[in-house]
Amino acid sequence: MYKLITAAEAAAMIKPRSRVCIGGFLAVGAPETVIDAIVAAGTRDLHIIVIASDWENRGVGKLVVNHQVGSAQVSHMGTNKEIQNQVNCGEIKVELVPQGTLMERVRAFGTGLGGVLTPTGLGTVVAEGKQVINVNGRDYILETAIESDFALIRAKKADQAGNLIYSKTARNSNPIMAMAGKVTIAEVDEIVELGGIDPEDVITPGIFVNYIVLSKEK
Amino acid sequence: MAMDKRAQIGARIAKELKDGDYVNLGIGLPTETANHIPPGIRVVFQSENGIMGVGPAPANGEEDQDMINAGGGFITALPGASYFDSATSFGIIRGGHIDVTVLGALQVDQEGNLANWMIPGKLIPGMGGAMDLVTGAKKVIVAMEHCDKQGNPKILRKCTLPLTAKGRVSLIVTDMAVLEMTPQGLVLQEVSEGYTVQDVVKATEADLIIPDHLK
Numbered sequence: 001m002y003k004l005i006t007a008a009e010a011a012a013m014i015k016p017r018s019r020v021c022i023g024g025f026l027a028v029g030a031p032e033t034v035i036d037a038i039v040a041a042g043t044r045d046l047h048i049i050v051i052a053s054d055w056e057n058r059g060v061g062k063l064v065v066n067h068q069v070g071s072a073q074v075s076h077m078g079t080n081k082e083i084q085n086q087v088n089c090g091e092i093k094v095e096l097v098p099q100g101t102l103m104e105r106v107r108a109f110g111t112g113l114g115g116v117l118t119p120t121g122l123g124t125v126v127a128e129g130k131q132v133i134n135v136n137g138r139d140y141i142l143e144t145a146i147e148s149d150f151a152l153i154r155a156k157k158a159d160q161a162g163n164l165i166y167s168k169t170a171r172n173s174n175p176i177m178a179m180a181g182k183v184t185i186a187e188v189d190e191i192v193e194l195g196g197i198d199p200e201d202v203i204t205p206g207i208f209v210n211y212i213v214l215s216k217e218k
Numbered sequence: 219m220a221m222d223k224r225a226q227i228g229a230r231i232a233k234e235l236k237d238g239d240y241v242n243l244g245i246g247l248p249t250e251t252a253n254h255i256p257p258g259i260r261v262v263f264q265s266e267n268g269i270m271g272v273g274p275a276p277a278n279g280e281e282d283q284d285m286i287n288a289g290g291g292f293i294t295a296l297p298g299a300s301y302f303d304s305a306t307s308f309g310i311i312r313g314g315h316i317d318v319t320v321l322g323a324l325q326v327d328q329e330g331n332l333a334n335w336m337i338p339g340k341l342i343p344g345m346g347g348a349m350d351l352v353t354g355a356k357k358v359i360v361a362m363e364h365c366d367k368q369g370n371p372k373i374l375r376k377c378t379l380p381l382t383a384k385g386r387v388s389l390i391v392t393d394m395a396v397l398e399m400t401p402q403g404l405v406l407q408e409v410s411e412g413y414t415v416q417d418v419v420k421a422t423e424a425d426l427i428i429p430d431h432l433k
Contacts, residue, residue, distance in 0.1 A: 025267040025304070026290045028283065051304065052346070078343030079290065087342065096342070099266070100308025100350035107305050120312060120353045123331075123384030126345075168301055169293075170284040172268050175303040203303075 002162040002186075002209045007037035010185045010213050014038060014150055016045040017070070021106060021177040023153040025051050026079060027059030029170030031154040031187035033216045035062055045070035049106060049148055051099060051173050053080040067091070073146060075099040098126060101143050103176050108145035110179030110208075115144040151181025154215070155204065158188045159197045162206025171203065178204045185211040219247070219363055223393040226410065227361050229254040230391050231320055234359060235261050239317040240310075242266060242351055245289040248320035248361045262298075264316060266347040268307050271299025288347065308347065312354040319355035321348060323362045323390075325377045328404045328424035330387040332360065333379035345382065352383035364392035364421050371423040373397065373404070394418050403427050 011034065014020060024030030038046075039062050046069050053074055054061040063069050064083045071093040077083050086092040097105065104116040117140035121127050131142040153174040155164040164186060166174060178184050186209050228250030235241060235251075239261045243249050255261060263272040265287040272287060273294035281292040295301075302310075310316060325333040332352055335345040352358050366372055373390065390397040395418045396408035405427045409418055415432050 025288075026286065028267075028286050052344075074344060076344040076346035078346075084342060094342075096344045098345050098349040099304070099347040100312050100354075103303075103305040103308055118312065120350045120383075122353070124349065124381045126349065166301075168282065168284040168295070169265070169268050169286055171301055171303050173304045176305045 002158075002206065002212050004191070005211050005213060007033045007187075007213050007216075008040070010034050010152070010211060011037035011041040011043070013183065014041075014043055014046070016043060017047065018150060019047045019049065019148045021049040021148045021151040021180055022060050023151070023172065023174035023177050024054065024059050025169070025172040027054040027061070029154050029166070029172050029174055030054065030059035031152045031185075031213075031215075032059070034152050034185060034187050034213055035060065038063060038068065039066050042066070042068070044068050047071045049073045049102075049146055051102065052076040053083040055079055056082050064092070073097050073102065075102050101126075102146075103173065105143050105146040106148070106173075106180045107176050109147050110176070110181075113145060115142055117141070118143055146180075148180050149182050151177040151184040153178050153184065153186050155186050155188045157197065158186060158191045158209070158212055159206070160191060160194045162186075162209035162212065163197050163202040164188070164204040164206070164209065165197055165201055166203055175204045178208045183210050184208055185213060187213045187215045189215050189217070219393065224250050225254070227391050227393060230396060231359055231361055232256060234357070234389065235259060235318060237261075240264060240270070240315065242311065242316050242319045242355065244319070244321035244348070244351070246322050248322060251320050251361070264307070264310065265293065266307050266311060266351070268302050268304060269293070269295060269299060270302070270310075271296045273299070308350050311347070311350050314354055314356060316351070316355045318357045318359060319351045320359045320361050321351065323360045323372065325372050325374055325379050326360050326362075326387055326390055327374045327377045329376070330385040330399045331377045332358070332382045332387050333377040334382050336380050338380065348382050352386045357388050358386050360387055360390045362390070362392055364394040364418075371421055374423045375425065394421060397426070400427070405429060406432060
C-alpha cells in the first residue's frame with residue numbers, strides 16, 4: 001500500500017547515480033512538484049530515463065539546466081538547447097533510443113522481461129553492437145530491459161488503494177514507468193476515497209504505486 | 219518555402235489518403251496535409267504522444283494544458299477520439315496499424331532509405347518516434363523540398379547521413395515532382411507545373427526511371 005509523503009521527502013530518497021524514470025512528453029504529464037523538489041535538493045549525477053528532455057524551464061529540463069543530470073536514455077532532445085550543450089561538452093552522456101523501443105525497454109523491466117525484439121532501428125546506428133535475431137523469417141534487434149531505481153510519475157487522481165487515472169495526453173509514458181520503478185512515486189492532483197475510481201476505469205493498479213505526493217500545480 | 223508550394227505538397231499528399239485511413243503526420247511540412255483532405259474522405263489522425271482522433275487547434279484562450287500533439291502544439295479531440303499510453307501508441311505504430319505516415323527528410327535515396335534525424339557534429343535532436351513510424355507504417359510518404367537550402371539534391375543514389383530506416387519509403391512528394399519507389403527503382407510519376415522532366419533530373423542525384431507518359 002502506498003504512503004503519502006511530501007515532495008521534499010520524495011526528493012531525499014533519490015541519491016547521486018540513482019536511475020530515475022521520469023514521466024511526461026514535452027513536460028505534459030511531468031511530475032513538476034517532485035522535479036522542483038529535486039532541483040531544490042540539488043542531487044547531482046542522476047541517470048534519467050525520459051521520452052524527451054523537455055523545455056529548459058519545464059519538466060526534466062529544469063534538472064538539466066541545474067547540472068544535475070550525469071547521463072540519460074532519451075529519444076528526443078530537440079526542444080532543449082542546454083542538454084545539447086552539455087552533451088557536446090561531455091557533461092552528460094546520452095544514449096538516444098527510439099521512442100517506441102524506449103517504452104518497451106522500460107516496460108520490460110517493470111514486467112519481468114529481459115528485453116524485447118523489435119524491427120525498429122534495423123540497418124541504422126541503433127542496431128550497432130546489438131544482437132539481431134531472426135524469428136519466422138524476420139530480423140529483429142534484441143533490445144534489453146532498462147533498469148530503474150525510481151519512477152517519478154504524474155497522474156490526475158488516485159484513490160486510497162493507490163489506483164491511478166490520468167488526464168488526456170498527459171498519460172503518455174506515465175503508466176509504463178509506473179510499472180518500472182523499484183520505487184514508484186506518483187504525483188497526483190487529488191486522492192479520493194476507496195470506490196471513488198470505478199475499477200473499470202483504473203489505468204494503473206495501485207500495486208505499482210509506493211508513494212504519493214500531492215501536486216502543487218492544481 | 220513559399221506558402222503556395224507548401225499547400226501544393228500538402229494537397230498532393232492528401233490525394234493519397236483513402237476513406238477510413240489512420241494517419242500520422244510528422245512535424246512541420248507534413249502537417250500541411252491535414253488542410254487538404256478531399257471532401258467525402260474521413261481520415262483519423264494519430265499523435266504518437268497518445269491520442270487517436272486529433273482535432274483542430276483550439277481557439278485562443280481555449281487551450282487545455284493536457285492536450286498537445288507530438289510537436290508540442292495545442293490540439294482538440296474529435297468525437298470518437300481515444301487516449302492511450304506511449305507503449306500502446308507505439309504498438310499501434312510498430313504493429314503496422316497506421317495506414318500512412320508523412321514525414322520530412324534530410325535525405326532520401328533510390329533504395330527507399332530515409333535520413334531525417336541527425337547531422338553528425340551539428341545537430342543531435344534524436345530520433346523521437348521517427349524510426350518506429352518509418353519502420354511500422356504501411357505506407358511512408360516523404361514530404362520535402364526537392365533540394366536543400368544551398369540547392370543541392372536531397373534525393374540521392376545513397377544517403378550519406380545516418381539512416382532513420384532502411385528501404386521503407388514508398389512515395390516522395392516535393393515542390394518539383396512526385397516520385398514512387400518501385401521494385402524496379404525510383405519512378406518519376408509527376409512533374410509540377412513550371413518544371414520540365416529535365417529540371418527534375420538535374421535537381422536529383424538518384425537514377426530516375428522516366429515512364430512513357432512523361433517522355
